[in-house]
Amino acid sequence: MAAVLNHPAWRLLTAALAAGKSQDNLSQELISPVPIPKLAANEMEIAADRYRQTLAKIAALYEGESAFASVCDGVLHKSLGLAAPLVPDSRVQLVRVAMEDVATTRGLRCDNRWHSPANRAIRSMLDKVCVTRLSSAMRGLPLKGRQPTWVAEEEVDEDTLYAVATATIQAGTIAWDRAKPTTGRSVERFPVKFGDLLVAMDGDGSLGKAAVYEGAADGTVDSHVARCRIAGGVPVADAVSCWLNSTWGRVQTTSLMTGSTGQTQLSPTDLLDVVLPTQLIERAEAVSAAYRAALTGFEPVTRRARRLICEDSSALTEQLLRHGAIKKDAKVDGFLNAEELLLKLELLYPSVRV
Numbered sequence: 001m002a003a004v005l006n007h008p009a010w011r012l013l014t015a016a017l018a019a020g021k022s023q024d025n026l027s028q029e030l031i032s033p034v035p036i037p038k039l040a041a042n043e044m045e046i047a048a049d050r051y052r053q054t055l056a057k058i059a060a061l062y063e064g065e066s067a068f069a070s071v072c073d074g075v076l077h078k079s080l081g082l083a084a085p086l087v088p089d090s091r092v093q094l095v096r097v098a099m100e101d102v103a104t105t106r107g108l109r110c111d112n113r114w115h116s117p118a119n120r121a122i123r124s125m126l127d128k129v130c131v132t133r134l135s136s137a138m139r140g141l142p143l144k145g146r147q148p149t150w151v152a153e154e155e156v157d158e159d160t161l162y163a164v165a166t167a168t169i170q171a172g173t174i175a176w177d178r179a180k181p182t183t184g185r186s187v188e189r190f191p192v193k194f195g196d197l198l199v200a201m202d203g204d205g206s207l208g209k210a211a212v213y214e215g216a217a218d219g220t221v222d223s224h225v226a227r228c229r230i231a232g233g234v235p236v237a238d239a240v241s242c243w244l245n246s247t248w249g250r251v252q253t254t255s256l257m258t259g260s261t262g263q264t265q266l267s268p269t270d271l272l273d274v275v276l277p278t279q280l281i282e283r284a285e286a287v288s289a290a291y292r293a294a295l296t297g298f299e300p301v302t303r304r305a306r307r308l309i310c311e312d313s314s315a316l317t318e319q320l321l322r323h324g325a326i327k328k329d330a331k332v333d334g335f336l337n338a339e340e341l342l343l344k345l346e347l348l349y350p351s352v353r354v
Contacts, residue, residue, distance in 0.1 A: 003047050007316060007335075008310060020153075164220075166202065174215070208249060210241040236281060256271070
């Protein structure tokens with residue numbers, strides 16, 4: 001049932017049945033008559049197994065952004081000659097910490113990951129190059145956004161402004177289909193401008209993600225995202241974004257986070273303490289060019305997840321046709337190709353123009 005209802009053909013059908021004032025909803029009355037093709041029990045099990053395998057692949061995609069971190073590591077290796085860091089993945093329950101190590105941190109960091117094997121490996125490698133702090137690349141302090149006022153869906157038009165949330169920052173870019181419509185007043189209170197570096201400040205796994213804002217109009221961010229004004233313009237902002245999204249940056253920001261489970265966060269003052277090589281700033285133009293080339297060739301996690309669903313749906317269409325559960329016609333032919341299915345599915349995720 002889930003495999004069928006997540007098939008783009010059924011997604012488009014159920015989406016067409018939705019209605020609502022401030023938010024589209026499906027009623028039980030409208031969804032009850034949605035036709036579900038019948039298959040024999042053994043065929044249903046085959047479809048279910050294939051769908052479970054697809055879900056497992058999607059779950060693996062969302063375990064983290066390690067794939068994108070490795071892309072950024074490659075950019076830094078190509079542009080600066082930095083070898084990709086070999087980070088231990090073991091979890092240590094107890095570790096001896098010298099007072100000298102504690103003294104080099106902003107606070108007494110005995111309750112987080114600052115002294116983890118991964119962080120020690122990164123710091124050891126950075127000791128071999130000339131480094132600076134993120135604070136040296138910034139104009140002023142990073143500031144966390146104010147909670148915006150949201151705009152109801154029926155009030156959205158071509159002049160609507162948008163706010164960036166943690167989920168909007170994906171693989172070094174702003175995923176505009178996940179931006180939230182907001183008011184002009186919210187943007188005036190906390191504007192985000194072209195070239196600003198945005199950093200996710202909350203959530204274990206999301207914390208530290210970065211992207212450069214490139215909207216034609218000003219926007220804003222919610223209270224879980226920090227706005228950083230970078231000296232040197234977009235190339236330097238790109239270079240810092242690449243660094244923060246790399247293994248070098250992600251290990252550092254994760255190590256600096258504080259808070260209890262479910263409430264982890266990175267403070268703006270801690271973000272200033274992220275260490276980066278001075279050549280990252282000196283060769284920002286080269287890093288920026290390589291980073292942007294990498295961004296265009298990298299498929300975001302959400303799109304890869306949709307692609308996997310479409311591949312599963314294509315196989316499901318073939319199975320339904322083969323066993324006579326649906327009739328073959330010109331419309332059904334369009335549901336046999338995974339790429340065509342992806343185009344149809346993305347009708348439900350319109351791009352926001354900013």
